[in-house]
Amino acid sequence: MSELSNEYPTHDPEWVKDMHADHYLQSWSKQGGRPRVITGASGSWFWDSDGKRYLDFQSQLVNANMGHQHPKIVQAIKDQADKLCYIGPAMGSDVRSELAAIMNEITPPNITSTFFTTGGSAANEIAIRLARHKTGRTKIIARYRSYHGATGGTLSLTGDPRHHLTRADMPGVVRMLDPYTYRLPTGHTDPAHCPVAQGGPHLEELLMYENPNTVAAVILETVVGTNGIIVPPDGYLQSIRETCNKYGILLICDEVMAGFGRTGKWFAVDHWGVEPDIITSAKGINSGYVPLGTMSVSQELHDWLRETPLPGGLTYAGHPLACASGIAAIRAMQEEDTLNYATQMGARMREELAKLAEKHPSIGDIRGLGMFNGIELVKNRETREPLVPFAAKGADAKPMSDMMAFAMNEGLYLSFYSNVIRLTPPLNISEEDMMHGLEILDRTLEIADREC
Ligand code: PLP
Numbered sequence: 001m002s003e004l005s006n007e008y009p010t011h012d013p014e015w016v017k018d019m020h021a022d023h024y025l026q027s028w029s030k031q032g033g034r035p036r037v038i039t040g041a042s043g044s045w046f047w048d049s050d051g052k053r054y055l056d057f058q059s060q061l062v063n064a065n066m067g068h069q070h071p072k073i074v075q076a077i078k079d080q081a082d083k084l085c086y087i088g089p090a091m092g093s094d095v096r097s098e099l100a101a102i103m104n105e106i107t108p109p110n111i112t113s114t115f116f117t118t119g120g121s122a123a124n125e126i127a128i129r130l131a132r133h134k135t136g137r138t139k140i141i142a143r144y145r146s147y148h149g150a151t152g153g154t155l156s157l158t159g160d161p162r163h164h165l166t167r168a169d170m171p172g173v174v175r176m177l178d179p180y181t182y183r184l185p186t187g188h189t190d191p192a193h194c195p196v197a198q199g200g201p202h203l204e205e206l207l208m209y210e211n212p213n214t215v216a217a218v219i220l221e222t223v224v225g226t227n228g229i230i231v232p233p234d235g236y237l238q239s240i241r242e243t244c245n246k247y248g249i250l251l252i253c254d255e256v257m258a259g260f261g262r263t264g265k266w267f268a269v270d271h272w273g274v275e276p277d278i279i280t281s282a283k284g285i286n287s288g289y290v291p292l293g294t295m296s297v298s299q300e301l302h303d304w305l306r307e308t309p310l311p312g313g314l315t316y317a318g319h320p321l322a323c324a325s326g327i328a329a330i331r332a333m334q335e336e337d338t339l340n341y342a343t344q345m346g347a348r349m350r351e352e353l354a355k356l357a358e359k360h361p362s363i364g365d366i367r368g369l370g371m372f373n374g375i376e377l378v379k380n381r382e383t384r385e386p387l388v389p390f391a392a393k394g395a396d397a398k399p400m401s402d403m404m405a406f407a408m409n410e411g412l413y414l415s416f417y418s419n420v421i422r423l424t425p426p427l428n429i430s431e432e433d434m435m436h437g438l439e440i441l442d443r444t445l446e447i448a449d450r451e452c
Pocket of ligand 1: 293
């Protein structure tokens, strides 16, 4: 870690807290809180105006995949700012073309072109609009345990309880169940014989009621992030793909969290060799240093778009600073062999978590892929009664909130969603730092054990 620097901010931290509480509106929260003031970050660490440092076991919003202030990404943004900060999205620019060409290289073979957005919501929004436009159908099938964004359409697609916050749902969303093998639908114990965990049979059943000719697309998070780190069983995605093919339905894989090395591959679909029609991503593409998202489409869709205008656009599509940072981040991952490193460290983490499960009765399930891991907490391992209900917001529900506060006090930044702790440190975290974080997690779990 580099030297702790408190040169920034230039304001008195108490003033920063006051202004935050009185004038700054914060995502998904009741307003008026006085936050920690973060004055610097480096690698897997960040620190506050009191000089206290925290190990970032979340990579912020699961986006700082290459850690904080990676010198190559920072330098690329500075260099591009010197050359050209902005030019309209229809103009050619070297960084735009280069990042589009890199995307063509690293996405699955059928995916050939990319629309650059300002983040994940905007990418999903254009993806569903494109799917409706292309098929002439309106319905979109999405899953319950999902988060697809906070804009009108994407919040309607989102299955987690936050979609209840909107009073203006987008029509045409149909829900399907998730391949959540730890909690299969009532009456099922074996994923191999459960239509929901198999994928295709469950989708077929829904289509029987919905009429396949009205369904434009299925959208799913290839590996579910916020809603519990759910890795689909082998065969699930292939089965969904085959059913979509049968009815001319497009498959959209949302890899906003799972993409760019988080699972140890460029995209999580690569684990199963499945080719979606559209992949959306954001976050890890440039470790979040500048807002950037992607909607990448198949050659078939691209060919169609040669004849039909793309139904959407953004002032900041293909923003030069964002593209430059994306190129630098992807090149850094290649040069530093980050995907292989994350695969090894992720496996190491799950081994250590298995040891923790031997001593903490509150650990019900450990799951993950690459450096995208989570533990699900229960009151009782036999009955699998969740430590807090699914609808409970981790930050507000005891004992999750107590655990979060304890870990933070010990210098570990952890975040929770309902009864699941996501463990998603930077992909390049050192082994020593990872073990340090797991040691604090070990002590944090004692709070959960008291409920068992
Ligand atoms: N899709 C997934 C899977 C996400 O995890 C997120 C954000 O967390 C989004 C979409 C929305 O992305 P953004 O917040 O960049 O709009």
